[in-house]
Amino acid sequence: MKIFYDQEGDILEVQFTLGEPDKRTGISLSEQITVFCDSTFQNALGFTALAYSKLLSLPESDLDELSLAPKNIQDKIKKLISCSPLNRFLNVTSDKIGLEDVRISELVMH
DSSP: OEEEEETTTTEEEEESOOOOGGGEEEEESSSSEEEEEETTSOSEEEEEEETHHHHHHSSOEEOTTGGGSOHHHHHHHHHHHTSTTGGGTEEEOSSEEEEOOOOHHHHHHO
16 A cells, blocks of 8 residues: 655545556546546545545535446445445545545554
8 A cells, every 4th residue: 555645735645556557447536536446346446635634624525526427336436435445544425425534553553
């Protein structure tokens, strides 16, 4: 796992694995959060959060971007988010998403 944080831009990027470049896809959950996975939506490759510190201070945000995707893709992405490793960082309810404030030491111990 690789974690990158751009303090000036307030952007958090987490990579679980790179995957094959031609079989990667990104799905926007909201204006600030994009999840990257394989093209079958079975394996999480990482995610990017824009305005990360602001998102941490909010209870939850709408899944407004994900709601634009076809229902079968929405279901696959919600299932993917509910499993490790994404569920360590993202908390999704039926139509809302929140970020977990995870400490690096917690990630190393798992």
